Amino acid sequence: MSDRSVDVAIIGAGPAGLMLAHLLRREGLSTVNVDSRLEEKIRRTHRAGILEHGSVEMLSHEDLNSRVLSEGHRHDGIDLRFGGQSHRVDFQALVGESVWLYPQNELFHDLATAAHRHGMDVRYNVTEARPMDIESDSPGVYFVDEGGTPHEIRSRYVVGADGSRSVCRASIPEGLRRHYVSEYPFAWFGILTEAPPSAPELIYARSPHGFALISQRSADVQRMYFQCDPETDPNSWSEEDIWAELQKRVEGPDGLRLKTGPIFDKTVLKFRSFVCDPMHHEHLFLAGDAAHTVPPTGAKGLNLALADVRVLAPALAAAVRDEDERLLADYSDTALARVWKAQNFSYWMTGMLHQEPDENEFNAARRLGELRAVVDSQHGKAFLAEQYTGWPDTPASAV
Numbered sequence: 001m002s003d004r005s006v007d008v009a010i011i012g013a014g015p016a017g018l019m020l021a022h023l024l025r026r027e028g029l030s031t032v033n034v035d036s037r038l039e040e041k042i043r044r045t046h047r048a049g050i051l052e053h054g055s056v057e058m059l060s061h062e063d064l065n066s067r068v069l070s071e072g073h074r075h076d077g078i079d080l081r082f083g084g085q086s087h088r089v090d091f092q093a094l095v096g097e098s099v100w101l102y103p104q105n106e107l108f109h110d111l112a113t114a115a116h117r118h119g120m121d122v123r124y125n126v127t128e129a130r131p132m133d134i135e136s137d138s139p140g141v142y143f144v145d146e147g148g149t150p151h152e153i154r155s156r157y158v159v160g161a162d163g164s165r166s167v168c169r170a171s172i173p174e175g176l177r178r179h180y181v182s183e184y185p186f187a188w189f190g191i192l193t194e195a196p197p198s199a200p201e202l203i204y205a206r207s208p209h210g211f212a213l214i215s216q217r218s219a220d221v222q223r224m225y226f227q228c229d230p231e232t233d234p235n236s237w238s239e240e241d242i243w244a245e246l247q248k249r250v251e252g253p254d255g256l257r258l259k260t261g262p263i264f265d266k267t268v269l270k271f272r273s274f275v276c277d278p279m280h281h282e283h284l285f286l287a288g289d290a291a292h293t294v295p296p297t298g299a300k301g302l303n304l305a306l307a308d309v310r311v312l313a314p315a316l317a318a319a320v321r322d323e324d325e326r327l328l329a330d331y332s333d334t335a336l337a338r339v340w341k342a343q344n345f346s347y348w349m350t351g352m353l354h355q356e357p358d359e360n361e362f363n364a365a366r367r368l369g370e371l372r373a374v375v376d377s378q379h380g381k382a383f384l385a386e387q388y389t390g391w392p393d394t395p396a397s398a399v
């Protein structure tokens, strides 16, 4: 039953797992990825759309042949809208950085296509995938392939990049693992619509009716969200009601009108802030949503997953090639330092822009004060811009 052996076995073939495999391949390490989903299903999953400059750099490597720079759109700012008025946060002017609008399904397409091209070992549609013997010197993964044949692949290290419902996480003994969780009393109702863009940049709008985000996908497809009750059934909303709700939340004296069109996708996205500490136990390492999730307001989820593997890949390479495990020993602390900054940013943006279901008048007015304190100050806007566009990998305090 024991097949081949590899340097690193990766459970998960989403963006974190595949990007890690690409980085390791460049370092000369052998990998296998196993994922319970069908490749086609991951390709069709609509998720986040904003990439930090650090994520774009990773994707721009020539061996990925990504279309991020040709098809993605550079955004040099966002629009914070409240009291019916827009306030631009100019990332370029404030911190000299930009973000790129490039949907996660496109990013997955690039990584999966490049994996095929380079002949990498990626097994989709498997069942029962789990880490084995992570406390021994010969760990590995067990899974059953799509034909029903069980496999064991031995490796030097195992990486759990298996998403928010991670199986790998449970391999860290309970007594050594701490979970930090924060729940929210609202969710996002997300739509995809065939319509022209309503604005050149993303609009994050706070209104007395709740939050709305006007995002984009292309010249003729747009992505928009509005705050809703987490129990909302997306099919209970008609197109007419959705447009009325979105419009109400961006209304203002400047007469902003959303450009409407047929809606072809409706989903309710639940919010959760979650951190698993540590992200490492013996020969197992967690990356991406397996170790942490953030609410989508700061667009940090995918970027954090990519930041994890940016730290993990050279650490695994040093351990396999040079028998030097020092970087691996630091991985969890290094990754968690960024994770907690992103947790704070996502929580802050979420609180500032959403309306609590039972929000009192004081807090509703105070939130407007908070937004004003940001947009009326160069320092306030620069703080937001620095966080939104992404921190450098080495924090200033460490150098």
Ligand code: PHB
Pocket (backbone or CB within 6 Å): 047, 048, 049, 050, 202, 213, 215, 216, 223, 296, 297, 298, 299
């Ligand atoms: C998106 O376009 O899907 C998107 C953009 C920004 C966010 C969240 C989602 O903060």
